[in-house]
Amino acid sequence: MxxxxxxxxxxxxxxxxxxxxxxxxxxxxxxxxxxxxxxxxxxxxxxxxxxxxxxxxxxxxxxxxxxxxxxxxxxxxxxxxxxxxxxxxxxxxxxxxxxxxxxxxxxxxDEEEMAEELQRIYRMLESREAADGRHDRYSDYLEDLLLNAYKGGEGEPGPVPPELQWPSYQVIMLDIRLPDTDRMGRMALAREQLSNMCRERSYGFVFTAGGHTGILLRRPLERPEQALELMREIRETLSSCAAAVYAAAGREVTSLGQLKASCDAAGFLLERRFLFRGDRVLLHSDWVALGQNALENSGDTFLETESGMPHRDLADRLYYALEMANEDTVAQILQDMEKMCLSHGDSEQSVKEGFARVMTLALDKYMAGRERSSSSLEPASLIAEVYGQRSLPELVEQVQLRLKQLTASLGEGSKEAVMKQIVNFIHTHYGENLKLELLAETFNYNSSYLGKLFKQHTGEPFNLYLDKVRIRNAKRLLAEGMKVHGVAQHVGYANTDYFHAKFKKYVGCSPSAYRSYNRKKGQTE
Missing domain, CATH: 3.40.50.2300 (Response regulator)
Structure with a gap:
């Protein structure tokens, strides 16, 4: 009734x-x-x-x-x-x-007219109930098949129903994010709505696997525009009960006995959905684009692997680019980090942690000694934005936009302005591991060409100019009484013997002799 x-x-x-x-x-x-x-x-x-x-x-x-x-x-x-x-x-x-x-x-x-209308609606209700029953039976069959496969079984659990004998199959796995209230009820409603959508549009059948909701498609997705349209339909269908929905497609297979492989590939992509924009169903081509490193990911972030660049090196590159107000280099560094994340297949958490570490190191160094004004970009503010992004492409875009606020205020300048920036940078950072190659990369110059420009501007080669700046500051520190090994470290020479040789070359005596002479001179005065 x-x-x-x-x-x-x-x-x-x-x-x-x-x-x-x-x-x-x-x-x-x-x-x-x-x-x-x-x-x-x-x-x-x-x-x-x-x-x-x-x-x-x-x-x-x-x-x-x-x-x-x-x-x-x-x-x-x-x-x-x-x-x-x-x-x-x-x-x-x-x-x-x-x-x-x-x-x-x-x-x-009129009683007869009403009876005819009721009979017509009754047939509609019966037809729908029969379709629901068939859908439930096929969903149960798919769930039994997958359960058997994950337990190590092979083949299908009994004869394949005629309605499931298709030329090919593809699994869509869904990550349905629900509000905190009535989660069980909302999930049940979500699966019912998906079932109705799939039945009405002849897409296939809805099933559950390992806590996830899946759709077995009778016509596999082949093009990004199809993936975009299906994602739109799914989100529109679930708009009343889900806060957010993400979806990924497994590879196309030709038998239900291979369904587990399609499920596993979809699940792998879904776990890494943060690496891609979430406006469409992720496709098998995205899985291929991740590369072998991603498939063999051990769980470390790209910043901690031999194939990735150490986070301190990335932070230094970013810091130098900010100091030089070079927007193009900032963008290139962020793109390099994005590519590393993709090639390594990092999780959302590891990506955000990696970016946060690089941003913190670079911005703390950049802000040191600067007066913090209301227009300055506080590191904590940017880190909060990093953790608030929904995808890696959006994260990169937002970070680039915020860092541009810094570089825009400094301007890009001419070659002459670049040389002045480099000279000023040497005078304020002579104690660091400065190399012409690193500065050339920061300014998108060929290192040989930048060396020629530098010599034209200063009259001296880069390394000679840097040595003179370092030795000049070393003389000052030795005269103030600092110990030789401390001076060597402070002005950028990690090896004390190497510092000793450089100092004697430019000054004509050893650092210790220069220090002793200035101490005696100070005592007589």
């Missing part, structure tokens, strides 16, 4: 409709009645209803508004509507059918 709700503001009509028909013989029973649209909505929350027979004109909220409200709040749950109207309300009845009503009857109601 299917449940009917009769809605009319006239008690006599509600009573007449309840008694005039042999409801049981038609496969229905009157579960309840309501005198207004709002009362009908309230009763729908307490009683399971299959068919609503409703007057088009109701106090406060007409039948059209009731239909729209039900469709809005109960998306995915099937309701059938039969509208009652007078001759003057024919336009309302036509609108009702255009938004989902199954038919209309003119008042006063």
């Amino acid at each position: 299917y449940n009917v709700l009769i809605v009319d503001d006239e008690p006599a009509i509600r009573e007449g409709l309840t008694t005039i028909m042999d409801w049981g013989a038609l496969g229905f029973r009157v579960a309840d009645t309501a005198g207004s649209g709002r009362e009908a909505l309230a009763k729908l929350e307490r009683v399971q209803i299959d068919l609503i027979i409703m007057d088009i004109r109701l106090p406060g909220m007409n039948g059209l508004d009731v239909i729209r409200k039900i469709q809005q709040e109960a998306a995915g749950i099937p309701f059938h509507f039969l509208i009652l109207s007078g001759y003057a309300d024919f336009e309302y009845a036509r609108q009702a059918i255009s938004i989902g009503a199954d038919g209309y009857l003119l008042k006063p109601v």
Whole structure:
């Protein structure tokens, strides 16, 4: 028996409709009645209803508004509507059918006409229930097949149903993010809505595997535009119950016995969905693009592997690019980091941790000694934005945008301005491991060409100029009484013997002798 709700503001009509028909013989029973649209909505929350027979004109909220409200709040749950109207309300009845009503009857109601309408709707309900039953059976079959495969079994659990004998198969795995309230109920509704969508559009069948929801497609996705459209349809279908949805496709297979391979590939991609934009279903081509390193990922981040660049080197490159106000180099460094993440197949957490470490080191160094104003980019602010991004491409874009705020204020300048920046940089960072090759990379110059420009600007080769700056500062520190090995480290010479040789070459005496001479000189003065 299917449940009917009769809605009319006239008690006599509600009573007449309840008694005039042999409801049981038609496969229905009157579960309840309501005198207004709002009362009908309230009763729908307490009683399971299959068919609503409703007057088009109701106090406060007409039948059209009731239909729209039900469709809005109960998306995915099937309701059938039969509208009652007078001759003057024919336009309302036509609108009702255009938004989902199954038919209309003119008042006063003719018993034979109403019986015919009820028989028609009964057949629709029966057909849908039969389709639901078939869908459930095939979903159970797929879940048994996968359970058997994950336990090490081979082949299919029994004969393949004719309805599942397709030329090829492809699995879509879904990550459905739910609000915190009524999670179990929302997940059940989400799977019901997906099942309805797949059945109505002949996409395939919905099943569950390992806590995830899957769709077995009868027509595999082949092009990005198909993946984009399917993602749009899925999100639109689940908009009433899911906060966010992500999806990934496994590889196309030719038998159900290979279904586990398609599931595993989809699951692998779904775990790494952060590496790609989430506006479409991820495809097998994305899986291929990750490369062998990603497939063999041991769990370390790209920053900690031999194939990746150490995070301190990346931070230094980024720091130098910021110091030189070079937007192009900043962009290139971030793109290099993005490629490393993709090639290594990092998880969302490891990507964000890696970027946060590089940004923190580079920005802390950049901000040291600078006056922090309201326009300055605080490291903590950028790190918070890193962890708030939904995908790696969006993360890179946002970081690049924020860092551009820094480089834009410094400007790009001419060759002469670049040389001045490099000279100033040497005078303030002579104690660091400065190399012409690193500066050339920062400014997108060939190192030989940059060396020629530097010599034209200063009159001396880069290494000679750097040595003189270092020795000049070393003389100052030795005169102040600092010990020789401390001076060597401070001015950028890791090896004390090498510092000793350089100092003697340029000054004519050893560092210790220079220090002793200045100490005696200070005592006599």
